[in-house]
Amino acid sequence: MSDVDLTTDLAGLALPNPVMTASGCAAAGRELDQFFDVAELGAVVTKSIMRDPRSGRPTPRMAETPSGMLNSIGLQGPGIDAFLADDLPWLVQRGARTVVSIAGSSVGEYAELAGRVGKSAGVSAIEVNISCPNVENRGLVFACDPTQASTVIAAVRPEVPAEIPVFAKLSPDVTDIVTIAESVMSAGATGLSMINTLLGIAIDPDTLRPVLGGVTGGLSGPAIRPVALRCVWQVHAAMPDVPIIGIGGIRTGFDALEFLLAGATAVQVGTVIFHDPGAPMRVVAGLAGELAARGFGKPAEVVGLAHRGGDVA
Amino acid sequence: MGHEMTMRPSESVTHPADAGADRGPLQTGAEVVSIRPTGEYVLLTLRAPGVAERTRPGQFAALAVGGPGSSMLLRRAFSIHRVDAETDTVEIVFAVHGKGTAWLAELRPGDSVDVAAPLGRPFELPEQPTSCVLVAGGYGSAPMFGLAERLRERDCAVHLVLGAASEPRLFGVAEAERVADSVTVTTEDGSVGRRGRVTNALPDLIRRAQVRAAYACGPMAMLRAVADVAARHDLPSQCAVEEAMACGVGVCMTCVLPVVGDDGRTRMTRSCVDGPVFAGHRVHWDAIGTIPDETVGAPSEGGR
Numbered sequence: 207m208s209d210v211d212l213t214t215d216l217a218g219l220a221l222p223n224p225v226m227t228a229s230g231c232a233a234a235g236r237e238l239d240q241f242f243d244v245a246e247l248g249a250v251v252t253k254s255i256m257r258d259p260r261s262g263r264p265t266p267r268m269a270e271t272p273s274g275m276l277n278s279i280g281l282q283g284p285g286i287d288a289f290l291a292d293d294l295p296w297l298v299q300r301g302a303r304t305v306v307s308i309a310g311s312s313v314g315e316y317a318e319l320a321g322r323v324g325k326s327a328g329v330s331a332i333e334v335n336i337s338c339p340n341v342e343n344r345g346l347v348f349a350c351d352p353t354q355a356s357t358v359i360a361a362v363r364p365e366v367p368a369e370i371p372v373f374a375k376l377s378p379d380v381t382d383i384v385t386i387a388e389s390v391m392s393a394g395a396t397g398l399s400m401i402n403t404l405l406g407i408a409i410d411p412d413t414l415r416p417v418l419g420g421v422t423g424g425l426s427g428p429a430i431r432p433v434a435l436r437c438v439w440q441v442h443a444a445m446p447d448v449p450i451i452g453i454g455g456i457r458t459g460f461d462a463l464e465f466l467l468a469g470a471t472a473v474q475v476g477t478v479i480f481h482d483p484g485a486p487m488r489v490v491a492g493l494a495g496e497l498a499a500r501g502f503g504k505p506a507e508v509v510g511l512a513h514r515g516g517d518v519a
Numbered sequence: 520m521g522h523e524m525t526m527r528p529s530e531s532v533t534h535p536a537d538a539g540a541d542r543g544p545l546q547t548g549a550e551v552v553s554i555r556p557t558g559e560y561v562l563l564t565l566r567a568p569g570v571a572e573r574t575r576p577g578q579f580a581a582l583a584v585g586g587p588g589s590s591m592l593l594r595r596a597f598s599i600h601r602v603d604a605e606t607d608t609v610e611i612v613f614a615v616h617g618k619g620t621a622w623l624a625e626l627r628p629g630d631s632v633d634v635a636a637p638l639g640r641p642f643e644l645p646e647q648p649t650s651c652v653l654v655a656g657g658y659g660s661a662p663m664f665g666l667a668e669r670l671r672e673r674d675c676a677v678h679l680v681l682g683a684a685s686e687p688r689l690f691g692v693a694e695a696e697r698v699a700d701s702v703t704v705t706t707e708d709g710s711v712g713r714r715g716r717v718t719n720a721l722p723d724l725i726r727r728a729q730v731r732a733a734y735a736c737g738p739m740a741m742l743r744a745v746a747d748v749a750a751r752h753d754l755p756s757q758c759a760v761e762e763a764m765a766c767g768v769g770v771c772m773t774c775v776l777p778v779v780g781d782d783g784r785t786r787m788t789r790s791c792v793d794g795p796v797f798a799g800h801r802v803h804w805d806a807i808g809t810i811p812d813e814t815v816g817a818p819s820e821g822g823r
Contacts, residue, residue: 259816
């Protein structure tokens, strides 16, 4: 394993390894730092920050499903002021590379957040969450419409210094994800994070009503991994030069390798953290082992390899 | 890299009443030492190095279920019953409710289970010797024995009230006398002890034993009722809540309930890291499952 070099160039960002936490699954890093050193991750991706404090949706907020879960948190958070005052400085002081996820309920809110985050010291990248399914109005899921999605990204990009990459996080709940991907890339996104959760429902056997207080929720976990891989595959096939962060049910080193083979440059570990708070660093070690076992020296060697013909070395 | 990780001290705020509780949790592959039925419950003893010495009464353990590659992703959280630092063992009590607890019930000595513990804020202890009532519903009595011992070390009088629907749903009655100055048992069907609910027994006990502090662990409805009785008698109460959790470590935001903070404002508050023990008067018991209008960031407050 010693001959594998996990360092990764993600759209100009130098990362010690290609494994990050997924937004909403690691808060702002502090809690997981009790279980492993968050500065050893490729990056910490924060829970999506909004302009104002937000209570989120009523409980119950989760339901376990086969190899996955539904959540309807509803973007509970302290708002950008508290985030910039407390959470970001902590991450910077810990030496963690930080990708700040932002979410808005209007194009203007996204632009304002991007401007404030972009001006803050210690931000490695911005991930624009245009795909959270837990909003009252499904029409506000910007990532479900190519025009709305590109409008948000076009408003965000000029607010952020050029050296800070902007990743658009996409929803799989669309007819053609390649269309959405193309629209946000032409609007100025540096790369893509794929995928956010899929909209789902679970029904309680006792009450015969939906389990979740918010009725619908986002499905995540290993159950969605094939869907996520398919999205990465399709977009990489259409736009092989676009940096992609693969997200969806990654649990093991091989799961991470799968995403790289499909065309992702980096990956995020999400729901599996709830099962195993030490999972992200286990995936880092596992990925190194999977690469070494197949004779690869760097993650970059395998990005998109599954699309290309030829024999395995 | 193995499954067991080394810890640094937690950077989170220390618990004011209990400086030993700030060392943070461990995640470890614990070995099953013993497992046996007790009434309608299962008592599981685990060898989890380092956990016992860090644990304070009221804290909980989150267990991964289903083994490696499990399709059940969410941890199951249980309050910690007894710990023994000499043998590095931790005990939990659970009821078989679903697939996850059914899997736990099938564990056998020597099996391994992934445990994160101790988690959450423990019960706060009085500074001065105080007469205390400890109220438990069902296996909510699990943390009360360790708490009783701590209180008695501080020369507090301990009055234990154990209640359940029926006798097999009581836990720990046999050892209760040893840790408490008085024990009151209630069952709703009258199968043992006083017929009725724990709260029926409280007013008289509070008066008779000159109780000055109340502790409670059990179902939400019971906690709410105990907090009400305590408030009516002008007693501080500390309630350990049972809220459904996905992670148990503070990252998922599923286990929230409306709680009034030090600044007097209501927030959706995580029961895993800000609880599970809350001051009874701080919790909006009647609003659990909703977002009260006055909550910081509530939709009506302009949070959307």
